[in-house]
Amino acid sequence: MTIRLTESQQTVVNHDEGALLVVAGPGSGKTRVLTERVRRLLKQEGEHFRVLALTFTNKAANEMADRLAGIPGVDERAFIGTMHSFCTEVLANRGKSVGVNGLPNIFDSYQDRKQVLLDAVRQHSDLKRELENAGDSRSQSRKVDQWLKRIGELKNELVVPEMVEDERFARLYAEYDNQLRASNALDFDDLLLLTYRLFEERPKIAAFYRRQYRYISIDEAQDLNEAQYRVLCALCGTEYFNIMMVGDPKQAIFMWNGAHPKYLELFESDFSAKRVELQENFRSSAAVVAAARKLNDDYSVEGVLPVEGVVQVDECEDEEDEAKFILTTIQELCEHGHPDVEGEITLEKCAVIGRNKFVFGALQSAFEESDVKFYKKLSGTAVQSESDVIAELELALRLLANPLDRLHLGMLAKRIGVTHSIQEIYGNASLRELTGKQLLTQLKSLSGTSISLVFTILESLGIEGEAFNFQKALSRIEELAVSFPTEQRALVLQDLGEWKKHWNAYLRSESGGAHNISSFLSQIALGTTQQPNEDGVALLTVHASKGMEFDVVFLISMNEGTFPDYRAKGASLDEEQRNAFVAVTRSKRLLYVTYPNVRLMPWGDFKQQDRSRFVDKILE
Numbered sequence: 200m201t202i203r204l205t206e207s208q209q210t211v212v213n214h215d216e217g218a219l220l221v222v223a224g225p226g227s228g229k230t231r232v233l234t235e236r237v238r239r240l241l242k243q244e245g246e247h248f249r250v251l252a253l254t255f256t257n258k259a260a261n262e263m264a265d266r267l268a269g270i271p272g273v274d275e276r277a278f279i280g281t282m283h284s285f286c287t288e289v290l291a292n293r294g295k296s297v298g299v300n301g302l303p304n305i306f307d308s309y310q311d312r313k314q315v316l317l318d319a320v321r322q323h324s325d326l327k328r329e330l331e332n333a334g335d336s337r338s339q340s341r342k343v344d345q346w347l348k349r350i351g352e353l354k355n356e357l358v359v360p361e362m363v364e365d366e367r368f369a370r371l372y373a374e375y376d377n378q379l380r381a382s383n384a385l386d387f388d389d390l391l392l393l394t395y396r397l398f399e400e401r402p403k404i405a406a407f408y409r410r411q412y413r414y415i416s417i418d419e420a421q422d423l424n425e426a427q428y429r430v431l432c433a434l435c436g437t438e439y440f441n442i443m444m445v446g447d448p449k450q451a452i453f454m455w456n457g458a459h460p461k462y463l464e465l466f467e468s469d470f471s472a473k474r475v476e477l478q479e480n481f482r483s484s485a486a487v488v489a490a491a492r493k494l495n496d497d498y499s500v501e502g503v504l505p506v507e508g509v510v511q512v513d514e515c516e517d518e519e520d521e522a523k524f525i526l527t528t529i530q531e532l533c534e535h536g537h538p539d540v541e542g543e544i545t546l547e548k549c550a551v552i553g554r555n556k557f558v559f560g561a562l563q564s565a566f567e568e569s570d571v572k573f574y575k576k577l578s579g580t581a582v583q584s585e586s587d588v589i590a591e592l593e594l595a596l597r598l599l600a601n602p603l604d605r606l607h608l609g610m611l612a613k614r615i616g617v618t619h620s621i622q623e624i625y626g627n628a629s630l631r632e633l634t635g636k637q638l639l640t641q642l643k644s645l646s647g648t649s650i651s652l653v654f655t656i657l658e659s660l661g662i663e664g665e666a667f668n669f670q671k672a673l674s675r676i677e678e679l680a681v682s683f684p685t686e687q688r689a690l691v692l693q694d695l696g697e698w699k700k701h702w703n704a705y706l707r708s709e710s711g712g713a714h715n716i717s718s719f720l721s722q723i724a725l726g727t728t729q730q731p732n733e734d735g736v737a738l739l740t741v742h743a744s745k746g747m748e749f750d751v752v753f754l755i756s757m758n759e760g761t762f763p764d765y766r767a768k769g770a771s772l773d774e775e776q777r778n779a780f781v782a783v784t785r786s787k788r789l790l791y792v793t794y795p796n797v798r799l800m801p802w803g804d805f806k807q808q809d810r811s812r813f814v815d816k817i818l819e
C-alpha cells in the first residue's frame with residue numbers, strides 16, 4: 200500500500216545532511232518516516248553509502264528490513280539492528296584492545312549473572328560474611344539481586360570499578376567482571392561499556408565506523424540510557440552530524456532501567472539538531488485517541504482518523520470471568536467482524552496487554568481449552584529449555600563455542616553427576632589451546648558409567664571445528680525421544696520445536712555466512728532469532744508491546760496494585776501512567792479495558808481488588 204506522507208513527514212524523509220530530531224506522539228509515523236528516509240538515502244546515494252539504523256527491538260529491525268527489502272544490496276549497505284547487535288559486531292571485529300577476541304560470548308540470562316556474582320562473593324571472605332549476615336537464604340538472594348542491579352546501573356552510567364568510591368563495592372564489581380572474564384564472557388551492559396571505551400580510547404576505530412556509515416538513525420530514542428547515548432556521541436566524534444533520532448517522551452517507559460527522555464533534548468543541543476514535530480495520529484480511532492488523551496493532558500493531536508472506534512470498560516467477577524469475556528469477544532469479532540475494522544478480523548489482529556507476565560494465567564487456560572491460538576512475548580530474549588536433554592545440549596553447545604566458560608561447565612558437570620571441581624576437570628590442559636570438543640571428551644571420561652544422553656547426541660554430530668550441523672543433532676534427539684516416557688517426550692518435543700525455529704531463523708539471517716556454534720549462540724542471546732511474526736492472539740506485557748499496533752487490544756487486569764504496580768511511588772507512578780498510555784495507543788480501532796473484582800493470589804486465597812485509577816481516568 201502506498202501512503203501519502205504529510206508535509207512534515209516529507210520534510211523528515213527529504214532531510215539530507217545534519218542532525219535531525221523528530222519528536223512526536225504515538226502513531227504519528229515516526230518509524231515510518233525513519234524507514235522512508237533510509238530508503239531514500241539508499242536509493243539516492245548510489246552504491247557507496249552505508250546506513251546504520253538502530254532500533255529498540257529485533258522485531259522493529261525485522262520490520263524495517265522487510266520494508267527495505269528489494270533495494271539492491273540493502274543487506275550490505277545498511278546495518279539494521281539493535282544497539283546491542285551493533286556493539287557486538289564492532290567488538291567482534293575490532294574489540295582486541297578492550298579484551299574481546301572474536302565474537303563475544305554473552306551471558307544473557309539473569310540466573311547466570313547471579314551465579315557469576317555469587318562466585319565473585321565467594322572469592323572474598325569479607326563479602327562472603329556480609330552476605331551471610333544479610334539473613335536467611337531469601338534475604339541473601341535479595342541482597343545479591345540488589346548488588347547485581349547496582350552493577351548494571353553503574354555499567355549503564357559508564358562507571359568502571361576504579362571509579363567507584365565505596366571500596367568494598369568496587370571490589371565486588373571488579374571481582375564480578377573478573378569472574379565473567381575468567382569464563383571468557385561479557386554481559387549485556389559490557390557490550391555498550393566496552394564499545395564506548397573502544398571508541399574513546401581508539402578514535403581511529405570510531406573514525407573507521409563514521410566512514411562506513413554515512414548516515415545514522417535511531418528509533419525509540421526516548422528510551423536511550425547514558426551508555427547508549429555516550430556510545431553514539433563517541434561514535435560521532437566532534438565532526439559528524441548525520442544522525443537522526445525519533446522519539447516520544449510521553450512513551451518513556453524504561454526510566455526504571457536507567458533510560459531517560461532527557462537524551463532527546465541533549466541530542467538537540469549537543470548536535471544542534473533541527474527539530475521536527477509530527478502532529479497527526481494515523482493509527483488509532485477517535486475513541487482510542489480520546490482515551491489516550493485522558494492519560495496524558497499534554498497529548499495534543501491535530502489530525503485523527505475518521506473512524507470512531509470503540510473504547511469499552513468491562514468489570515468482571517474474577518479472572519476466569521475476565522478470560523471468558525475476552526475469549527467470547529474475540530470469537531464474536533472473528534466471526535462477525537466490526538464496521539470500524541477493515542476486512543475480516545483474524546486472531547493476528549488481536550492483542551492482550553497486561554502490566555506484568557503474571558496476569559495471563561486464566562486467559563491462557565481459556566484459550567487452550569477452546570483451541571484459540573496465541574503466542575506470548577512477556578520478557579527477555581533467550582530460549583528457556585524445559586527438558587533436561589535440551590538444557591544439557593544447550594550447555595554443551597556453550598562449551599563447544601567457549602571452552603573457557605567455567606560457569607556453564609560447572610552447571611553441565613553438576614547435571615551429569617560429575618563431582619570434580621572445575622580445576623580438576625580442566626586438569627593439566629593448556630587453556631589457550633583447549634578445544635570445546637576436548638573439554639567435553641574430558642567431561643565424559645569423568646562421568647564414569649552414567650553416560651549422559653547429551654554425549655550420544657554430540658557424537659552423532661561428529662562436531663569438528665566449524666563443521667556444525669545443528670539440524671542433525673535435533674533430528675537425533677527426535678529419534679531418541681520416541682523411547683522417552685510420555686511427559687518427558689512432550690517436554691523434549693516442545694523444546695525441539697523452539698530450537699528448530701531459532702535455528703531456521705539463524706540460517707535465514709546468516710544465509711551467506713559460515714554457520715558456527717558461536718555465532719548461533721550469540722544471535723540467540725541478542726534475540727535476532729526470535730520469530731518476527733507468529734500466529735494467533737498476541738499476549739504481551741506493556742514493555743513488549745512497544746512500537747506495535749493491533750486492530751483490537753484488550754488491556755487486562757486493570758487493578759490497583761497490578762496497574763499501577765503496587766511498588767510504584769512518586770516518579771514511578773508517572774511512569775506507570777506512561778505505561779498505560781503506551782498500552783492504550785497500541786490499539787488501532789477497538790480497545791477493551793477489563794478488570795476483575797477478585798483475584799486468586801499465588802498462595803491460594805482470593806483477594807478483593809480495586810479498579811485501577813487509570814480506568815477512572817479513561818472514564819472521566
Ligand SMILES: Nc1ncnc2c1ncn2[C@@H]1O[C@H](COP(=O)(O)OP(=O)(O)OP(=O)(O)O)[C@@H](O)[C@H]1O
Pocket residue numbers: 202203204205208223224225226227228229230231232447450481482745746747748784
Ligand atoms: N501519512 C500517513 N498516511 C497513512 N498512514 C500512515 C502515515 N504515516 C504513518 N502511517 C501509519 O500509521 C501507523 C503508525 O505509524 P508508526 O508505527 O510509524 O508510528 P510511530 O510514531 O512510530 O508510533 P509509536 O510511537 O506508537 O510506535 C502505521 O500503520 C503507519 O503505516
